[in-house]
Amino acid sequence: MKKILVANRGEIALRVMRSAQKMGIKTVAVYSEADRQAPHVRFADEAVCLGPPPSAQSYLVMDKVIEVCHELEVDGIHPGYGFLSENATFAQKVEDAGITFIGPRPHAIEIMGSKLAAKEAVKSYDIPMVPGIEEAITDVQKAKDIAAEIGYPILIKASAGGGGKGMRVVNAEGELEEQMNRAISEATSAFGDGSVFIEKYVTSPRHIEIQVLADTHGHTIHLFERECSIQRRHQKVVEEAPSCVLTPQLRAEMGAAAVRVAQACDYVGAGTVEFLLDADHRFYFLEMNTRLQVEHPVTEMITGVDLVEQQIRIARGEHLQILQEHLQITGHALELRVYAEDPMDNFLPNVGELTQYEIPTLDGVRVDDGYEAGMEIPIYYDPMIAKLITYGTNREEAISLMKKAINQYKIEGIRTTLPFGTYVCDHDAFISGDFDTHFVKNHYQPEQIAAAEKQEAEAAAIFGKFIFAQAEEKLKVPTSTQSNWKNR
Numbered sequence: 422m423k424k425i426l427v428a429n430r431g432e433i434a435l436r437v438m439r440s441a442q443k444m445g446i447k448t449v450a451v452y453s454e455a456d457r458q459a460p461h462v463r464f465a466d467e468a469v470c471l472g473p474p475p476s477a478q479s480y481l482v483m484d485k486v487i488e489v490c491h492e493l494e495v496d497g498i499h500p501g502y503g504f505l506s507e508n509a510t511f512a513q514k515v516e517d518a519g520i521t522f523i524g525p526r527p528h529a530i531e532i533m534g535s536k537l538a539a540k541e542a543v544k545s546y547d548i549p550m551v552p553g554i555e556e557a558i559t560d561v562q563k564a565k566d567i568a569a570e571i572g573y574p575i576l577i578k579a580s581a582g583g584g585g586k587g588m589r590v591v592n593a594e595g596e597l598e599e600q601m602n603r604a605i606s607e608a609t610s611a612f613g614d615g616s617v618f619i620e621k622y623v624t625s626p627r628h629i630e631i632q633v634l635a636d637t638h639g640h641t642i643h644l645f646e647r648e649c650s651i652q653r654r655h656q657k658v659v660e661e662a663p664s665c666v667l668t669p670q671l672r673a674e675m676g677a678a679a680v681r682v683a684q685a686c687d688y689v690g691a692g693t694v695e696f697l698l699d700a701d702h703r704f705y706f707l708e709m710n711t712r713l714q715v716e717h718p719v720t721e722m723i724t725g726v727d728l729v730e731q732q733i734r735i736a737r738g739e740h741l742q743i744l745q746e747h748l749q750i751t752g753h754a755l756e757l758r759v760y761a762e763d764p765m766d767n768f769l770p771n772v773g774e775l776t777q778y779e780i781p782t783l784d785g786v787r788v789d790d791g792y793e794a795g796m797e798i799p800i801y802y803d804p805m806i807a808k809l810i811t812y813g814t815n816r817e818e819a820i821s822l823m824k825k826a827i828n829q830y831k832i833e834g835i836r837t838t839l840p841f842g843t844y845v846c847d848h849d850a851f852i853s854g855d856f857d858t859h860f861v862k863n864h865y866q867p868e869q870i871a872a873a874e875k876q877e878a879e880a881a882a883i884f885g886k887f888i889f890a891q892a893e894e895k896l897k898v899p900t901s902t903q904s905n906w907k908n909r
């Protein structure tokens with residue numbers, strides 16, 4: 422593989438190109454008219470404009486991306502995350518064009534893109550699943566019978582779902598019909614597929630996911646877990662590795678289950694198997710993400726493995742050089758997603774110009790970003806500006822370093838989730854490890870950030886006044902030498 426096109430933008434496009442460059446592979450960037458000046462465009466050896474800012478006219482135009490590959494003699498496409506990364510049709514088109522898709526085969530993407538197909542595929546692989554049904558349901562009476570059997574509360578889920586869309590909690594039989602109709606109509610409009618199914622609702626789960634790597638020769642390994650419970654509206658904000666609740670035994674069990682899930686769909690490349698962990702530390706398979714994930718750096722920090730390099734090696738047909746028994750967890754890593762969102766105003770997108778932008782420079786701190794001072798955050802894409810990653814010998818160190826790094830991070834012009842990061846790192850529930858996916862709902866009080874900011878502003882004002890008084894004192898012109906020019 423001599424030349425890779427990265428069909429993405431922002432921090433992930435840069436991150437992928439860095440590993441490619443390190444391996445001596447040429448890079449091609451594609452971009453929309455909104456990203457002409459973007460760092461990923463300047464970093465690449467070659468860059469081609471795909472079209473107008475909306476993704477549907479640029480980053481999502483499959484044939485255009487493939488055309489660029491032919492023109493520039495590209496032999497591999499890395500899709501990053503989002504955009505075309507989990508599009509089986511795209512993976513197939515790439516393959517048909519004689520280009521290597523750096524990711525799994527189309528059929529694995531397709532199976533895991535449907536929750537019901539995924540359940541069906543892993544059925545004979547001894548994977549723990551939440552009690553429920555494995556087929557689409559439309560009949561309300563049948564749904565009521567099943568719900569009565571598994572017991573309320575239940576959760577209605579869309580088979581094609583993602584990001585919580587089409588998901589409905591039902592607490593009692595009286596609500597079932599209405600919630601089912603809502604879930605079906607939401608799933609139909611969002612995914613063009615109204616298939617829904619029912620599961621027992623796990624009330625206070627932690628979200629734990631396992632990173633896997635599989636080569637084309639049948640070797641599959643796992644790279645331990647990431648804990649991603651700190652999220653709001655199905656958008657992760659803080660992730661860490663390892664999770665502070667897994668015992669070595671549970672970690673090994675979940676890792677082995679994740680490997681079996683990958684094997685169930687003949688997985689190739691880097692993938693992530695998502696599990697729910699209930700209050701009694703029982704785990705259940707949720708779904709598999711067939712891409713490199715946003716939060717992959719925390720795994721890289723604790724294992725020392727460059728996941729993008731592994732993806733490229735696997736795509737080249739190489740054998741995995743890493744053996745499961747050689748992998749070990751060293752230290753602890755945290756990641757804060759820095760979004761252009763106002764944590765004081767319900768995390769509303771807050772796009773605009775980055776009038777000031779300075780990243781922290783501390784040992785053990787990694788910043789994966791795709792913006793520079795003076796740039797506009799476009800309204801067309803995900804509002805994530807950067808990922809702030811800290812690494813320490815233990816969790817306490819990683820947390821304390823995260824607080825320092827947030828303090829050093831200077832972003833002006835837009836509101837970001839940086840203060841939310843401080844809030845989380847200072848919170849007892851987070852520090853003690855006693856939290857679940859409801860952390861934001863249960864523990865987040867924006868007023869406390871406001872109070873802290875007010876206190877800081879007051880301290881700054883007092884300090885400023887003091888400095889001003891000192892300066893004034895120094896500048897005071899002695900009365901005796903006062904000039905009388907006015908009087909001349």
Ligand code: MV4
Pocket residue numbers: 551576583584585620621622623624626627628649650652655697707708858
């Ligand atoms: C669940 C659940 C509780 N019980 N399934 C959310 C998105 C989709 N990937 C699966 N999700 C959930 N499935 C059962 N049976 C709770 C969630 C859930 C969740 C999961 C992981 C991380 C954050 C979440 C936030 C709300 C709900």
